[in-house]
Amino acid sequence: MSRIILAALTGAAIFMSTVPALAEWKSYVSKDLGVSFMAPGEVKASIGTFRGDVAGPRQTIVFRATEDNIEYRVTVLSFRQAQAHGAILLGEREFMFRQRNTVLSDTFSNVGTGKDTIYGRKTVIDLAMNKGRSTGAFYFTNGKLYTFEATVLPAHGNLTSPDPGRFVDSVKFTGAAPGAIELRAPKVE
């Protein structure tokens, strides 16, 4: 009996040592950009580019993390001179996200309550050519267009993973969890 138990414990230990350890979810805040969110793994900042028919060419600030074959990305574009066009810019971004992909769901996604509510959209798409499943949440507030995307890559194996939803639902535009890691936004030209 004790040999059986020992064998079982040994097997479990071997199994645990071969399964990759999943990174802990941490809170992040960018005071420069007025946003906080949660993500697993290490978040790195970079400059990117974006182009839309209405938005034109713009530099973007991107915060990115990859964990367990899920890519998490926060993209922020500044439109300080075009805030009155925020509704159109937001609509264009949502449209571009879903274009030529299979839309699985498209719902309201509101952050905050009452007069401080930020109204956005949450969309889930299957990427073309079986490249995975992406959940996107989109908001325009304080002159900035925010996109939160979590893409489950085919290597992950579970397109219905709850982690993308956990990521996009963690977004806040006021306040941050205590102990949140501060992210410095790179300077765009």
Next chain:
Amino acid sequence: MRFSGSVLLTAAVLAATTAPAQAAWRGYISHPLGFAFAAPGELKVEKGTYSGPVAGTHASLIYRFLDDNIEYKVMVVDVNAQANQSANLLGEAEFQFQNQKKLLVDTIDRFDRQYGRKLTIDLPNNGGRTTAAFYFVDGRIVSLQATVLPANGDYDSPEMGRFVDSITFSPEHAPDDATELPAPPK
């Protein structure tokens, strides 16, 4: 043969005269407000009130038509003082429209370099079905809403889509014979 033909002709004439005549669709345009649309029936202009937690309370301008127990409404809310919150104001209007109602359709709408949303809801207590479109243009929330009332009963009527799809924000797309809408109150 001649007798049966005349019976058929008489029956057809009777059917045509007893069926309610539907009004012709006409084009309307407002140059100050920057849009045009088409609707059937007689135009009525009303003032209303629009409110939301983000928007606050504002006067609204409503162009209303009624034909064959379908109500057509264009609502315009001037929120220019808060135009920098356009995305939130539009989102709030869309959200409030469908909040706590049975949502049947919710889709992005894109044309004339405008991005808005088209939604269809069933009204509570079998009050009918409404298809609406929402846009934010030049500091205003613009919403077209067509409601098939229970007295009509054809909740799949294409007239709802015909109305909301008739909107254009480019005057060059308006028909030449469009009627200028009464000027909005100052």
